[in-house]
Amino acid sequence: MNTKRNWWRLVGWLLIGVMALGMLSACSPKSQAGADPETIAEATAVLTAPAGQMAGDIPVLTIKMVNGELSAPDKVPSGPVALVNESGLPVEPIRLNDGVTFEELTATLAENEEAVLDLISLLGSSENAVGQIIYDLSPGQYVVADTSEEGDALVGPITVGEPSGATPPTADVNVDLVDFNFAIPSEIKAGPQLWQINNKGEQWHELVIIKLDEGVAMDDVMAMIMSEEETSGPPPFEMVAMWSPMGVGTTAWVEWDLPAGAYTVLCFLPDLKGDFQPHAAHGMVANLTVTN
Numbered sequence: 001m002n003t004k005r006n007w008w009r010l011v012g013w014l015l016i017g018v019m020a021l022g023m024l025s026a027c028s029p030k031s032q033a034g035a036d037p038e039t040i041a042e043a044t045a046v047l048t049a050p051a052g053q054m055a056g057d058i059p060v061l062t063i064k065m066v067n068g069e070l071s072a073p074d075k076v077p078s079g080p081v082a083l084v085n086e087s088g089l090p091v092e093p094i095r096l097n098d099g100v101t102f103e104e105l106t107a108t109l110a111e112n113e114e115a116v117l118d119l120i121s122l123l124g125s126s127e128n129a130v131g132q133i134i135y136d137l138s139p140g141q142y143v144v145a146d147t148s149e150e151g152d153a154l155v156g157p158i159t160v161g162e163p164s165g166a167t168p169p170t171a172d173v174n175v176d177l178v179d180f181n182f183a184i185p186s187e188i189k190a191g192p193q194l195w196q197i198n199n200k201g202e203q204w205h206e207l208v209i210i211k212l213d214e215g216v217a218m219d220d221v222m223a224m225i226m227s228e229e230e231t232s233g234p235p236p237f238e239m240v241a242m243w244s245p246m247g248v249g250t251t252a253w254v255e256w257d258l259p260a261g262a263y264t265v266l267c268f269l270p271d272l273k274g275d276f277q278p279h280a281a282h283g284m285v286a287n288l289t290v291t292n
């Protein structure tokens with residue numbers, strides 16, 4: 001018994017990436033059928049991977065595939081932790097809000113997927129990352145979820161405990177996400193650069209880097225985002241890199257290798273505490289020049 005329900009899609013309406021511009025005009029999230037609790041139970045059955053192998057100074061969280069199931073250690077230290085993903089699937093750690101148990105999460109998934117949003121904080125991830133992503137993990141309970149299109153697996157609970165004392169990486173580019181803006185350098189170097197991304201706002205945020213097509217202005221993109229019309233065809237820009245939604249107070253390090261050029265940085269997430277307009281419409285847009 002293994003119904004393929006993508007529990008991740010319950011937050012899919014929040015993961016408004018460039019691929020889903022048309023969703024921005026939708027006024028409410030679409031509900032999906034419940035996740036199969038047995039699938040989740042199966043996915044959590046294997047917790048055999050060794051914890052705490054060190055990548056330099058920084059402890060690692062290794063995610064593996066064991067007998068077709070995601071496998072994770074049951075404990076890692078707090079502080080900077082490198083995600084070593086050997087599972088072959090795109091995965092992301094997710095923090096359970098204080099007081100929320102793994103059992104409560106899985107039970108809620110089975111009953112009311114939208115309610116899960118009140119139980120968790122996403123940490124973000126990037127498919128464009130060069131090398132390992134490092135998360136600043138605060139103590140608490142975590143799961144790791146398969147974030148692929150067809151994915152439905154979830155492994156946990158992972159307890160994040162005492163601090164390792166590891167030194168956080170030194171970033172080349174430091175970005176704060178706030179309500180509603182980016183504190184970001186206007187110019188950075190081309191080639192591999194380590195970004196430190198901090199959500200210092202009161203809402204979840206994401207960081208999407210796009211390159212506008214020739215002759216397209218940011219106003220055109222905003223008009224498209226704000227349009228009630230169903231959009232068709234490819235968007236008038238190229239998606240260059242993306243850090244997916246991250247919760248309040250979270251920090252992560254990701255290396256991106258951007259070629260020289262002019263880019264736009266923006267956040268498409270809806271203002272859940274306000275008018276549900278995309279954060280970009282409230283000013284969460286910045287220009288970024290990458291130079292050789």
Ligand SMILES: [Cu+2]
Binds near residue numbers: 205
């Ligand atoms: Cu935002």
